[in-house]
Amino acid sequence: MVTELSCASDLGKARAFIERNGLFFEEVWDDLVGIHEGDELVAVGARAGNILKMLVVEPSRQNGTLLGEVVTELVGRGFAAGCDAFFVYTKPEYAVSFESLNFSLLAAHERAVLLEYGGGLDRWLSSCNHLLRQGLNGAVVMNCNPFTLGHRHLVETAARQLDNLYLFVVQEERSLFPFAVRFRLVEEGVRDIPNVILLDTSNYAVSGATFPAYFLKRDDPIALIQMELDLTLFANRIAPFFKISRRFIGTEPCCSMTYSYNEAMKRLLPLYGIGVVEVARKEAADGVISASRVRELLKYNDFVPLEGLVPATTMAYLRSVEAVPILEKLRKGE
Amino acid sequence: MKITKKVQAGTMQSSDLMVFVEPFAELSIEIESTVKKQFEHLIRARIDAVLATHGVTSGKIRVTDRGALDYAIEARLETALKRAGEE
Numbered sequence: 001m002v003t004e005l006s007c008a009s010d011l012g013k014a015r016a017f018i019e020r021n022g023l024f025f026e027e028v029w030d031d032l033v034g035i036h037e038g039d040e041l042v043a044v045g046a047r048a049g050n051i052l053k054m055l056v057v058e059p060s061r062q063n064g065t066l067l068g069e070v071v072t073e074l075v076g077r078g079f080a081a082g083c084d085a086f087f088v089y090t091k092p093e094y095a096v097s098f099e100s101l102n103f104s105l106l107a108a109h110e111r112a113v114l115l116e117y118g119g120g121l122d123r124w125l126s127s128c129n130h131l132l133r134q135g136l137n138g139a140v141v142m143n144c145n146p147f148t149l150g151h152r153h154l155v156e157t158a159a160r161q162l163d164n165l166y167l168f169v170v171q172e173e174r175s176l177f178p179f180a181v182r183f184r185l186v187e188e189g190v191r192d193i194p195n196v197i198l199l200d201t202s203n204y205a206v207s208g209a210t211f212p213a214y215f216l217k218r219d220d221p222i223a224l225i226q227m228e229l230d231l232t233l234f235a236n237r238i239a240p241f242f243k244i245s246r247r248f249i250g251t252e253p254c255c256s257m258t259y260s261y262n263e264a265m266k267r268l269l270p271l272y273g274i275g276v277v278e279v280a281r282k283e284a285a286d287g288v289i290s291a292s293r294v295r296e297l298l299k300y301n302d303f304v305p306l307e308g309l310v311p312a313t314t315m316a317y318l319r320s321v322e323a324v325p326i327l328e329k330l331r332k333g334e
Numbered sequence: 335m336k337i338t339k340k341v342q343a344g345t346m347q348s349s350d351l352m353v354f355v356e357p358f359a360e361l362s363i364e365i366e367s368t369v370k371k372q373f374e375h376l377i378r379a380r381i382d383a384v385l386a387t388h389g390v391t392s393g394k395i396r397v398t399d400r401g402a403l404d405y406a407i408e409a410r411l412e413t414a415l416k417r418a419g420e421e
Contacts, residue, residue, distance in 0.1 A: 065348070100400070101400070117398070119396075123364075
């Protein structure tokens with residue numbers, strides 16, 4: 001029987017079991033469940049949002065039903081908590097075990113695979129049918145936390161070279177400014193550029209599912225695998241659907257994670273016939289414009305230099321009552 | 335009956351299926367199955383029949399099947415519908 005693991009002795013056992021089987025025990029989850037036999041754990045698994053992780057089945061028991069039992073429990077709990085699609089990262093040799101549970105492969109890498117349960121990618125793509133355009137199409141994927149003149153410069157430059165520019169705003173809620181605000185500021189900031197098609201990334205680009213390390217700013221071998229999976233998914237599934245043949249990026253002098261992501265893009269996307277166009281960052285009086293610089297100034301309530309970094313639309317929002325609780329949060333360092 | 339709640343029934347075990355039901359403006363049925371190629375039409379016919387018996391005309395019904403037989407499909411969907419219509 002699958003039970004929730006919450007008491008200290010169960011947690012200790014789970015940790016030992018997970019580590020003994022070669023996975024990291026990560027402290028963050030919404031549900032952690034397992035199956036006991038006598039006093040011993042024979043299977044465990046966890047769910048953090050729509051990600052299933054730390055799934056381990058006792059090696060001698062892997063041909064049975066234990067994995068299905070654990071995943072059933074986690075998916076049931078996740079659905080009750082509001083998730084529609086679920087993701088799992090695993091080693092390539094386990095892909096088939098998940099496929100037999102009706103997971104489908106989103107992207108494969110020689111060291112890891114990403115699978116999804118719930119058919120969300122196809123559902124998301126078909127919901128974008130009405131946005132499809134013919135011609136020379138390109139894409140930009142941006143978090144815009146918040147929308148700056150740097151973002152504006154990249155969008156303008158890209159839009160000039162294309163018939164249609166798909167502007168994907170990262171939907172993942174891991175940034176200071178909530179998605180709804182980030183999206184609205186982009187919308188207001190690019191409204192006058194007619195060939196921009198604005199949409200969100202759903203779970204499928206730079207998300208907690210495809211590239212969790214991006215938000216952790218943790219530069220390690222796992223991050224590299226994740227960014228390659230993220231790009232493979234973009235190249236294999238998203239770009240062909242939208243007929244995207246160019247991806248535009250800004251040069252990245254500051255953040256090493258974004259720098260590596262850009263480098264991975266230049267290495268991988270051309271293999272799929274997608275050109276990568278790097279646009280030099282727009283500079284303000286005192287250096288390149290970046291959203292992190294904007295947040296830094298906001299933190300110290302330094303509004304004057306902001307005028308040179310963000311468009312009037314973003315500025316209006318930052319000065320509005322609506323922004324007060326968010327700026328408060330920033331100043332408290334949360 | 336009317337689907338008023340978001341519910342789930344079934345398991346991921348072999349010969350079983352997971353059923354997810356939630357309120358929706360129209361009737362939408364999505365089927366995922368390890369034997370989709372051969373049997374999707376039969377699974378769909380079973381689902382349509384159960385929905386008709388219960389007078390369900392709207393709702394989002396998602397099924398992921400691992401080769402369940404007709405009676406299992408009926409039982410899981412009925413259970414889900416009963417849960418979805420509870421006050």
